[in-house]
Amino acid sequence: MSRRTLVQFTVHAAKSQLSRLIDAALAGEEVVIAKGSRPVVRLVPIPQSGFRLGTLAGQLGEVPDFLEPLSEEELADWEGA
Template identity: 40%
Template structure:
């Protein structure tokens, strides 16, 4: 469900509108009676990266130089 709010009337209540949008309500901001913008909640942010979360090791071969033909392919 969406609610339309006039920017001129609601500018002093922005924090209230943000709270309603954060709670899941879609707010349509109107300017001079015409839809102008939409306030919607952001998608949840991904979890922060945590070093050491994945187990395993990198083999020594990982650090060896690539063959010349592969290096040439990267430079093209």
């Protein structure tokens, strides 16, 4: 298991170096922001899922057009006629 570097900043210092702290967190460093000498928050990256729309395009067969109007017969079925 790799050891992460702990970096602690006061709120005042964090405000002026936020971009650098974000880069450090993304690089795997443990970034802690403190009020005075008391640690209060940890800056951590949000995991990226890699989810992409359309990855199964063309593999599912024919997909109905849900915006197309219903035929008279289908409409009658829905309306209970």
